[in-house]
Amino acid sequence: MGKKELPPVPEALPVPAVDAHTHLDACGATDADSVRAIVDRAEAAGVGRVVTVADDLDSARWAVRAADWDERVFAAVALHPTRTKDFDGADRAVLAELVEHPRVVAVGETGLDYYWDFSPPEPQQEAFRWHIDLAKRSGKPLMIHDRDAHQDVLRILAEEGAPETVVFHCFSGDEEFARACVAEGYVLSFAGTATFRNAAGVRAAAAVVPVEQMLVETDAPFLTPHPHRGRPNEPYCVNYTLRNLAELRGVSLEELTVATSATAERVFRLDQVSPKAA
Template identity: 70%
Template structure:
C-alpha cells in the first residue's frame, strides 16, 4: 500500500552514533506541552537524534521555545523574530526577545536574516531587524542563527558592515559551492536540511560535499523540508537521521564518524555541554 502524503515517514534504524538536530520547530510539529515534547524526543532518540534546538519565528513561539527547553534535557531553544514577521517590530518585542535570549537554555539568537522570496515584510524592516539581532547576539554572547532566502549577497554585506558575531550559523544553507566557500572562509557554520538530499539539488549537494566537518551541522527545519525519499510528507526531528546518512554517502564519510563530528560541532557552536537548567536543581528536566 502506498503511504498517504500526510503520514510521517517511518522511523529509521538508529544511527551508529547520536546526532543533534540543529534547527527544528517542535511547536509547528504539533507539540503543545511537556508530554508532547517528550514523545517527540523519544521518537527522535530511537533514531539516534539525541538532542534538538527548537527555534522561534515570532514572539509567541519564542516564549514557547524558551519554556519548552526547560521541560526536557534533550531540548534547547533559539529565539528571534523571523524576517518575514518584522513589518512591525516594536521596542516591547525587542525587550522581550532580549530577555528570553539571556535564559540559560536558549543557546542562539535566531532565526533572523533576510527573506526576499516572500513579501510579508518590507526589505527595510528586515534589514533593521537583522542588524538589531546581530547586535543582540554579540551582547548576549550567543551564536547568530541566520535565515537566508534569495539574499546571499546582502546577508554577507550586512554581516560585514555590522561585524559578525563570534559564531554565525546559516540555517538550512541554500547556497552553491562558491557561496559555501565564502561562508567557510569567514568561519561561518553551515547547517544542511532535507533539501541537500534532493536529487535535483546538485549545486547544494556540491556545497555540502565541500564543507569541512567542523563547520557542518544537520537539521530538519521540521515540520518542513522532509528529506528524500519522503519529500512532501510531515517532517520531525528523527528525520535528521535520513539526512545524516545521505550526507555521509555524498561525502564518502563513515556514518558514525560524520555523526560524531556533527554532534561535536553542535556541542562547540552552541556550547550544549555547558548548558544547565534555569530551574532549581534541574527540576522539570527529563
C-alpha cells in the same frame, strides 16, 4: 503510506546526533508530554538532542518553556525576517529578556528573506542588524535565515561586524557561496534540501564544507529528506539526512555523525547548558 503520515522511524544511528534546527511547536507539540513524545521518537532513531527555534514572539516564549520541559531540548529565539514589518521596541525588549534564559543557545532565526513579500527589505535589514547586536551582547551564536538574499546577508554581517559564531540555517547557496561563508568562519547547517536530487548547488556545497563548520538539521515540520519528501518532518529524520550526506561525502555514517555532533556541541556550547528548570 499516505503523504500526511510521518515517515518510518529508521534504524538508530551508530552514535548520537543533534538536530540543530527544528520547530517543535509547528510539529504539533503543545505541552511537556507532546514534546517528550517527539523527542522520544528522535532518540529512538539516534537523534538525542534538538534545538527548537522561534519565528515570532509567542513561539519564542514557547520554545523557552519547551527547553525547560525536557533536558534534550534547547531553544533559539528571534523574530523571523518575514515578520519584521512592525518590529518595535516592545518586541525587542521581550527578545532581549528571553535570550538570557540559560537554555537559550542561539539568537535565531533572523536574517533576510526576499522570496516572500510579507515584510519589505528595509525593516528586515534593520531587524537583522538588531539581532546581530543582540547576539554579540548575549555572547550567543547568530542563526541566520537566508532566502534569495545571499549578498545582502554577507554585506550586513561585514558592516555590523559578525558575532563570534554565525550559523547559516538550512543552507541554500551553491558551492561558491559556501566557500565564501567558510572563509569567513561561518557554520553551515544542512537540512533535507541537501538530499533532494534537484538541489545540485546545495549538494555540491554539502560535499565540500569542512565538518568542523557543518551542522545537520530538519527544519521540521518542513523539508522532509529524500526518500520521504513531501511527508511531515520530525527531528528523527535527521537520521535520513545524515545517511544521505555521508554517502555524498564518501565517509562513514558514524564519522559524519560524530563530527557534526561535535560541531553542535561547540557551536551551541551544549555541555555548558544548565539542566532543565522544570
